[in-house]
Amino acid sequence: MSLSVDNKAVIAPDQATSAKVKPAKFKNARALREPGFLKTLGIALKFFFNKPKNTQPAGSIPVMELTREQLLAAPDNTLYRLGHSTLLMKMQGVFWLTDPVFSERASPFQWMGPKRFHQAPISIAELPPLKAVILSHDHYDHLDHAAIMQLADKVEHFITPTGVGDRLIAWGIPAEKIQQLAWWQSTSIKGLENAVELVATPAQHFSGRSLGDRDQTLWASWTILNQDQRIFFSGDTGYFAGFKEIGDKYGPFDLTLIETGAYDKQWPDVHMQPEESLQAHLDLRGKYLLPIHNGTFDLALHAWHEPFDRILELARRHQVKISTPMMGEAVDMAEAQAGQAWWLEQLPSLQTNKKANQKNKQKVASLYSVVAE
Numbered sequence: 001m002s003l004s005v006d007n008k009a010v011i012a013p014d015q016a017t018s019a020k021v022k023p024a025k026f027k028n029a030r031a032l033r034e035p036g037f038l039k040t041l042g043i044a045l046k047f048f049f050n051k052p053k054n055t056q057p058a059g060s061i062p063v064m065e066l067t068r069e070q071l072l073a074a075p076d077n078t079l080y081r082l083g084h085s086t087l088l089m090k091m092q093g094v095f096w097l098t099d100p101v102f103s104e105r106a107s108p109f110q111w112m113g114p115k116r117f118h119q120a121p122i123s124i125a126e127l128p129p130l131k132a133v134i135l136s137h138d139h140y141d142h143l144d145h146a147a148i149m150q151l152a153d154k155v156e157h158f159i160t161p162t163g164v165g166d167r168l169i170a171w172g173i174p175a176e177k178i179q180q181l182a183w184w185q186s187t188s189i190k191g192l193e194n195a196v197e198l199v200a201t202p203a204q205h206f207s208g209r210s211l212g213d214r215d216q217t218l219w220a221s222w223t224i225l226n227q228d229q230r231i232f233f234s235g236d237t238g239y240f241a242g243f244k245e246i247g248d249k250y251g252p253f254d255l256t257l258i259e260t261g262a263y264d265k266q267w268p269d270v271h272m273q274p275e276e277s278l279q280a281h282l283d284l285r286g287k288y289l290l291p292i293h294n295g296t297f298d299l300a301l302h303a304w305h306e307p308f309d310r311i312l313e314l315a316r317r318h319q320v321k322i323s324t325p326m327m328g329e330a331v332d333m334a335e336a337q338a339g340q341a342w343w344l345e346q347l348p349s350l351q352t353n354k355k356a357n358q359k360n361k362q363k364v365a366s367l368y369s370v371v372a373e
C-alpha cells in the first residue's frame, strides 16, 4: 500500500493529516451554504405533502439480468451499472464494486424511506468474488449495512474515506480488510497481473447516518488508475473547483462516472445540476460521461427521468460523448457505447401516444448519432 499526502488547496487545513488522525468533524474546502430553519422546514413539508407524482416511474424500469457465468466470461474492462451509484467493474481480471446498495430502501428503516424503482440486476449471492468494494461516503443510498454484511465474505478489500471504515469495523468487518484514505492518498491493489491504483480525491458534500453524527466521516470521489486507463467516480458532490484540480493532476479520464440526480436549487452545494455535471466532466477532461445517482431512488423533487433528459440534451449541445446504459447492460470502459434512451419507454405519456413515442425515438436516435461521432 502506498500512501502519499499532499497539502492541496481543496483540502481543509485540519484535514491534511494521516488517515489515522481523525478530526472531530470533516470539512469541505469551502463551507456549504446551509439553509436556515424555515427553509429546511419548507423543503421537508414539500417532501411530505406536496411532492410531484412523477418523481417515481409509473411501473418498474427495465433491467438486464446478470449471472455469475456471464460476468466471469466478460472481457476485461467491462462495467455494469447495477443501480444508483453501484457500479461493477472488471479490471485486471477481477471485480471491483462501488457503493453497493442492494436493499429495498435507502433508509435506516426497511418500512419507510425511498424505495428502489428496480431490482438489482444480480443478487449479492450470485456475484463472483470481489477484489474490492470502493465506498464514497456513509449516506444510506451509498453505504447499505445489509449489503456490506452480506458481501463481507466475498470481498478482499474495503477501500473507504477516513472514518467510513470505522463504521464497517463497528459492524464486525475484519479491520485487516479495510483501508481508510484521506483526500489525495492512494493505494495500489493487485489484480491477476497488474495493480490498480485507487486515489481518494476530494468531493464537496457531507456525511452522517443520524441526526447527531454529521460530518464525522469523510466523503470522497475516487480516481481509478488501471494501467493506461483512467476512470473517475464522483461519489456525491456539488460542483466545485476540485474537479479542475483532479483533472489537471490525473486527467484526461477515459470515463467519468458523475452524479446527475437528486439535485435541487434549494441544496445547490451538495449535488449537481446536470449543467454542472457536464462542466465537471469537462474540467476532468473526460472522454465518455456516464451519469449516475439517478434511476433507482426517489431522493429529490424532480421527475425521475429528468436527469437523463437534461444531461443527454446537454451532451448533444456540447458534443460530449455520453453513455446511458440500462441497469445491468455491459459497457466497454475504454469505448463506452451510447446506450439507448431506455427511460423514454417508461413514460406513460409516450406509452399511450404512439405517434409521440415514435417521434421521440427518432429525436433520441439523432441525438445519439451526433454524440457518437
Ligand SMILES: [Zn+2]
Binding pocket: 137, 139, 205, 206, 236
Ligand atoms: Zn450523499
Ligand SMILES: [Zn+2]
Binding pocket: 139, 141, 142, 236, 293
Ligand atoms: Zn447519494
